[in-house]
Amino acid sequence: MKDIILRLNKLFESRIRLGIMSILVVNDWVDFKYLKETLDLTDGNLASHLHSLEKNNYIHVRKGFIGRKPNTSFSVTDVGRKEFKLHLNALERLIKNI
Amino acid sequence: MDNKQEQLDTLQQMRKLMEQSSRFISLSGLAGVFVGIIALAGGLVGYWYFDYSFYYPDYGYLVFDTSGELLSEFLIFLFLNATAMLVLALFIGTYLTIRKAKKKGLPMWDNVAKRMVINLFIPLAAGGVFILTLLTQKQVELVVPVTLIFYGLALINGSKYTLNDIRYLGIIQIILGLICAYYNGYALLFWIMGFGILHIVYGLYLHFKYER
Known part of the structure; x- marks a missing residue:
């Protein structure tokens, strides 16, 4: 039991970060606006969660422009994808065991 | 127990x-049902144009003249009928889909929708160009089977980005198209079956599965 809980990723304790990862793993590149609308978050809130994911090298950040407007998109890294999978497996086992 | 429920909720949300x-x-x-009804109506207009016959050699004189050239009346009829159906079908289909997206509070034109449309249109465009070539070479017999086959391929290609059920509709259309290529005298009948009746049946199935 304790073993399983240890396998849960601390970084994914937040539902928002988990939500971001859920969207990113099934897409190539997703822009800030789409994440914000889908998850229904404020700019600042989303940015801070994205920042912590980026710091841990779970996501790539690509800054670009659409016309003259700055546009930032995100995609999941190999590390991020692997950690997300491990976390899901741990969650699944946790649910089955309780 | 609470913890378990919470984790389950999290998983469901993810x-x-x-x-999404x-x-x-x-x-x-x-939308599928309405598109089917439009196709059915278009097919019946064709049945009327071809002197109430479903079997091609019987109405061959309405398609080719005595020297084997395609009749311009036939081409004009084909063009008008097809354009009318396309415009009506696109209009109603888009309207109903926008309405459903609004009801669900989802964006209508996002990346996912774009991806679906692009993937749908690749085989569709290839089929369209191919059919124009068939017409210029007077291979009228193959137009309907090719329409069905390429439409089926388009559905299979687009199904990766929308409801998976569309995939099976695509497979059925392809099978229908292949049978039609063999029995191409009855092309009009196959066309009505594929675009009319199948759309109606499948539309009803999707409607009761997802919209009830």
Whole structure:
């Protein structure tokens, strides 16, 4: 039991970060606006969660422009994808065991 | 126990996010029904034009003249009938799909919708160009089977980005198209079956599965 809980990723304790990862793993590149609308978050809130994911090298950040407007998109890294999978497996086992 | 419920909720929410951000789920079943009815009507107009016959050699004189050239009346009829159906079908289909997206509070034209449309249109465009070539070479017999086959391929290609059920509709259309290529005298009948009746049946199925 304790073993399983240890396998849960601390970084994914937040539902928002988990939500971001859920969207990113099934897409190539997703822009800030789409994440914000889908998850229904404020700019600042989303940015801070994205920042912590980026710091841990779970996501790539690509800054670009659409016309003259700055546009930032995100995609999941190999590390991020692997950690997300491990976390899901741990969650699944946790649910089955309780 | 509480913890378990919480984790289950989390998983469910994640599933929803993954689905919503990778598939276009606002496709309307009712739109399918209406598109089918339009196709049925268009097919029956064809039946009327061809002197109430479903069998090609019987109405060959309405398609080719005595020297084997395609009659311009036939081409004009084909063009008008097809354009009318296309415009009506696109209009109603888009309207009903927008309505469903609004009801669900989802964006209508996002990346997922774009991806679906692009993937749908690749085989469709290839089929369209191919059919124009067939017409210029007077291979009228193959137009309907090719329409059905390429439409089926388009559905299979687009199904990766929308409701998976569309995939089976695509497979049925291809099978219908292949049978039609063999029995091409009855092309009009196959066309009505594929675009009319199948759309109506499938639209109703989707409607009751997802919109009830």
